[in-house]
Amino acid sequence: MAKTRSYYGDGALSAAYYDLITAADLRLRGDEEIYAGLAEPGATILELGAGTGRLTCNLARRGFTITGVDIAAAMLAQAKRHVEDLEPEVAARISLRLGDLTSVDLKQTFDLAICPYHTLAHVPAGAAWRNGFRNAARHLEGGGLFAVHLPRLELMRSLGPIDPRAMVKDLPLQDGRRLRLYVRERQFRDGINRLDQVLDYTVADDSGAELQRSSERLILYMQDPVIFATEAGFVLDRPPIDLHGDGDIWVFRKADAPAASAG
Ligand SMILES: C[S@@+](CC[C@H](N)C(=O)[O-])C[C@H]1O[C@@H](n2cnc3c(N)ncnc32)[C@H](O)[C@@H]1O
Known part of the structure; x- marks a missing residue:
């Protein structure tokens, strides 16, 4: 991986x-x-x-x-x-x-x-x-x-289960390419109120073929x-x-x- x-x-x-x-x-x-x-x-x-x-x-x-x-x-x-x-x-x-x-x-x-x-x-x-x-x-x-x-x-806590194939953002880049985001992992830990997510950032060409993928961990505390x-x-x-x-x-x-x- x-x-x-x-x-x-x-x-x-x-x-x-x-x-x-x-x-x-x-x-x-x-x-x-x-x-x-x-x-x-x-x-x-x-x-x-x-x-x-x-x-x-x-x-x-x-x-x-x-x-x-x-x-x-x-x-x-x-x-x-x-x-x-x-x-x-x-x-x-x-x-x-x-x-x-x-x-x-x-x-x-x-x-x-x-x-x-x-x-x-x-x-x-x-x-x-x-x-x-x-x-x-x-x-x-x-x-x-x-x-x-x-x-x-309450929003961090109530985020539901993820579907790693579901696109959560789809934005146009130059030259017809697209930036697409997926949530690959998500875990919320009560008490310490820590939201741990892995987001997959992808760049796709105009036919939808993936050119680049980067998995990035975002941790938020509240x-x-x-x-x-x-x-x-x-x-x-x-x-x-x-x-x-x-x-x-x-x-x-x-x-x-x-x-x-x-x-
Ligand atoms: C969501 S961005 C906000 C950037 C900008 N203030 C804005 O509103 O668009 C959060 C920024 O905080 C920075 N950051 C995270 N932890 C930090 C720390 N301990 N000290 C300084 N900057 C930090 C990140 O590198 C990132 O650039």
Whole structure:
């Protein structure tokens, strides 16, 4: 059996076709406006899990100065190419950095931190989430917001049995080729709330003949983020923002540092 690649890893089709797939994903509609609405004009933003720069570039176009961090070189390389295609004054507002959201230290604070499109769910919901929230707090001043888009646990839990032959996505590529996705394995583990899936990414020619196939493992974790946020010194700023019933954007506010007590 062909080896299973890690999602967004080197050579992964999930990375190569990320832009095409997200552009067709209606569940992400409006997320950019939500993040933009959390910051004052011209604010500085830290994006944890910037990927190929889908939001990074658009938020910079809106006038924000944004630093995008991502752990996957294959994703960040595409983000760099997109930045090179921007107007120079927009590109000048973007910095990209290879790094892990749970540990990267940029030695600066931002007006807003965001962790979009299930990025935090890619890391285990234990020590890694704890470190992720602490690290976001370290990059904010008191009162700064941290917005985290997470999947809905009940949806992860209720995904039914799979049929490995059933196409779950079929998107046109150039030259009549098609990108087709299948779910080959799926397992949900209650308690640790871990959804483990192997997705087969295939490229087919216009007659339907398969030219390429890559099996890629996608693991998502979900827990109550409020517990981790509270530990890191955040308070929930508002009710979670529903993104088309598929997930929620949780907005936390870093509590002000307690005033030093007078002598
Ligand atoms: C679903 S993509 C989101 C990309 C982009 N923010 C967007 O909204 O289109 C998730 C990204 O998180 C990155 N990622 C996963 N774990 C990470 C970690 N521990 N530190 C930094 N980035 C991580 C992945 O490499 C991937 O690029």
